[in-house]
Amino acid sequence: MAIPVETSDRIVVAIGGNALIGHSSRGTIGEQRDTTRLTMRSVAERIAAGYSIVLTHGNGPVVGNIVIRCEAAADQIPPMPLDICVADSCGGIGYMIQQSLFGELRALQVGRPVVTLINQVEVDRNDPAFRKPTKPIGPFYRADEVDTIRREKRWEMAEDSGRGFRRVVPSPKPVAIIEADVVRSLVDLGAVVIAVGGGGIPVRRTEDGRLEGVEAVIDKDRAALLLARAVGARVFAILTAVANVAIRFGRPDQLDLDRMTLSEAKRYLAEGEFPAGSMGPKIEAAIAFLEEGGKGVLVTSVDRLREGIEGRAGTWILPGK
Numbered sequence: 001m002a003i004p005v006e007t008s009d010r011i012v013v014a015i016g017g018n019a020l021i022g023h024s025s026r027g028t029i030g031e032q033r034d035t036t037r038l039t040m041r042s043v044a045e046r047i048a049a050g051y052s053i054v055l056t057h058g059n060g061p062v063v064g065n066i067v068i069r070c071e072a073a074a075d076q077i078p079p080m081p082l083d084i085c086v087a088d089s090c091g092g093i094g095y096m097i098q099q100s101l102f103g104e105l106r107a108l109q110v111g112r113p114v115v116t117l118i119n120q121v122e123v124d125r126n127d128p129a130f131r132k133p134t135k136p137i138g139p140f141y142r143a144d145e146v147d148t149i150r151r152e153k154r155w156e157m158a159e160d161s162g163r164g165f166r167r168v169v170p171s172p173k174p175v176a177i178i179e180a181d182v183v184r185s186l187v188d189l190g191a192v193v194i195a196v197g198g199g200g201i202p203v204r205r206t207e208d209g210r211l212e213g214v215e216a217v218i219d220k221d222r223a224a225l226l227l228a229r230a231v232g233a234r235v236f237a238i239l240t241a242v243a244n245v246a247i248r249f250g251r252p253d254q255l256d257l258d259r260m261t262l263s264e265a266k267r268y269l270a271e272g273e274f275p276a277g278s279m280g281p282k283i284e285a286a287i288a289f290l291e292e293g294g295k296g297v298l299v300t301s302v303d304r305l306r307e308g309i310e311g312r313a314g315t316w317i318l319p320g321k
Contacts, residue, residue: 007050009234014224016240017060019302037100042305044104058220059089059198067138083213090197114192120178121200127172135171140164170216174223180230199223221285237298245315247273263321286317
């Protein structure tokens with residue numbers, strides 16, 4: 001089965017937030033810079049080879065760290081609402097990607113402009129997620145602190161994997177990228193655009209048509225799918241912390257996949273092979289992309305983009321039965 005990528009195909013590359021932190025548990029800025037530079041080297045090589053690439057990224061642990069920082073300093077400065085925390089994280093991560101990619105392109109003598117956009121992403125105010133928050137963020141709290149937090153902060157709280165209690169917030173589905181036309185125009189003009197970071201800043205319409213931020217986080221893979229639609233991408237690459245999609249993950253008979261058809265992806269998803277908290281949203285986004293006419297979806301690790309596009313690494317999900 002041939003790999004479908006041609007240099008004429010526009011590719012959206014979605015980089016997982018956890019993938020940019022690096023393998024160390026410390027996640028220092030130095031480690032993040034090193035990991036980002038390595039990832040952007042591979043992206044720059046593909047751009048130098050003639051590919052049109054649009055970038056997006058998660059904000060994984062970073063936005064949680066910002067929330068922790070706000071809570072730690074709450075007795076000195078007013079805490080920031082969650083939409084501002086998301087914007088903060090997207091600016092910092094986008095800047096790091098932009099700077100690293102600019103340097104790698106310069107080393108390859110490629111004079112393409114690189115720009116980061118902080119995007120608002122509209123959600124439906126009636127999305128069921130607002131009635132049942134499920135996405136944990138921020139620090140862990142003891143059980144004896146929960147009632148006070150609920151009363152004073154009016155937060156929803158939930159126990160998280162036996163490690164303590166955390167705040168949980170809604171994770172509504174993205175409806176539209178507010179600045180989609182601007183993103184598309186910049187890409188068409190030849191810029192390398194970093195857009196819709198962290199799933200975008202969640203906003204909703206007010207009665208008079210204005211936009212207001214909401215206390216929520218948007219699923220990054222679904223937002224990346226919206227971006228792919230907006231820029232007319234034909235190929236969708238998801239860079240994460242693992243080299244391949246696997247079935248029977250973590251079991252002695254785990255099988256890493258290098259190819260998967262659309263119908264196989266649907267079947268494995270229905271059989272529970274891809275949990276909601278890890279690979280599930282990525283496979284759901286891949287299925288939707290292919291059903292809308294996409295040529296192929298690559299899932300691989302952040303350091304294997306070049307090999308993946310050339311068909312020598314990662315998992316390709318392709319149309320067909």
